[in-house]
Amino acid sequence: MDDLELQKLVEDISLQSFGKPFRHKAFFNERLRSTGGRYMLNTHNIEINRKYLDQLGFEELCGIIKHELCHYHLHIEGRGYKHRDQDFRHLMKAVRAPRFCSPLPERTKKAMPKRIIIYACKDCGQLYERKRSINTQKYVCGKCKGRLEKIKEVKQG
Template identity: 65%
Template sequence: MDDRELQELVENLSLRYFQRSFNHQASFNSRLQTTGGRYLLTSHNIEINKKYLEQLGKNELIGIIKHELCHYHLHLEGGGYKHGDADFKQLLKEVDAPRHCATLPNRPKRKSSMKLYIYACKSCNQLYKRKRSINTKRYVCGRCGGKLKKVIEGS
């Protein structure tokens, strides 16, 4: 499937499920990493992650397009187009669109054993867990202002 076929699919789905035309551009964006698609507020265009079509098939792609069309039509009509808005949730139900897209099977998993640095305040013993190392000469305790010391080095 190329951008022209995607454009036709988006226009057809818009008419079928929303009874409104899609008058902007739909295209594949290979730079999308963590999402199936996105609706651009300024240009009103829709970008789709082609990996979802390749790895999960056309049904998943259709779900992503319907989700993005919910953002599109609600935004243009002045309704609540954000994920937390009641209008958006209601329209998702009406057109049977997913709230979130599935996880790609070929996506690299995060390390379960993430490095963790633990710091303690020398005065009040408040503990701070951090994923990144911090400069203890530059930062102080948020509770009492005391100096910090590294308790556990990231492993």
């Protein structure tokens, strides 16, 4: 799918789901990394992450487009277009747009911690699991203010 096909798809979804035309530009942005798409407030354009189409398919792409069109139409109408606004939540439910996009398979592998470090309080025995090392000279137990010591480090996969 190229940018022209994406533009046509966004225009079609806008008319079918919202009953309103999309009068700006929609295109793929290869630099997007952590999000499926974004609506630009200044230009009213919509940018889409191509990886979501490639890795998760057409249905996921349509969901992302509906989500961004919710921002678009509400902002154009001067209504609440932010995620926390009631107008936005009602419109999302009405058009059955996802609140969040699914995580990319390539990112879920990186998200798993490679190790877990277990600390224990010397006084009360409270256990703490951390992904990163902490300075035991600086931090104390949140329960009794006792000294912490590193018990073990568990390596994963």
